[in-house]
């Protein structure tokens with residue numbers, strides 16, 4: 813089947829998609845968007861997180877056919893057109909919240925959505941928003957620092 817949807821603001825088509833194909837596979841293997849990572853492929857780790865019509869989802873659990881006519885934003889869609897890092901991306905760099913980086917794209921997408929919905933989140937809000945994203949490297953404290961930093965910078969910019 814053919815699937816037509818919007819990815820990071822651009823209309824995209826994927827042909828010959830088979831029924832069991834995941835959105836994660838389509839993004840990585842057909843569209844050349846490797847930012848969403850494939851770790852568990854079982855909805856457990858969050859490294860494949862993207863936004864589907866604004867809502868964070870594990871793209872490994874979404875069938876490609878389900879995204880027909882819908883809007884997907886991946887981590888590649890967070891940076892500006894000129895490659896400038898978004899506030900949350902820069903905060904992850906500055907707070908040292910990236911080690912191996914495998915979990916980072918999913919965390920960035922989840923954190924970006926949180927800050928859009930809740931610009932000044934409490935620590936409980938941050939923990940809840942990121943609860944589906946596993947990291948084996950950082951111990952999470954620097955990730956929490958990064959989201960706090962992004963929130964503070966967003967507030968200053970307003």
Ligand code: FES
Nearest residue numbers: 853855856858872
């Ligand atoms: S790869 Fe999708 S949740 Fe782990």
Ligand code: FES
Nearest residue numbers: 912915947948949
């Ligand atoms: S930085 Fe390595 S898994 Fe999170």
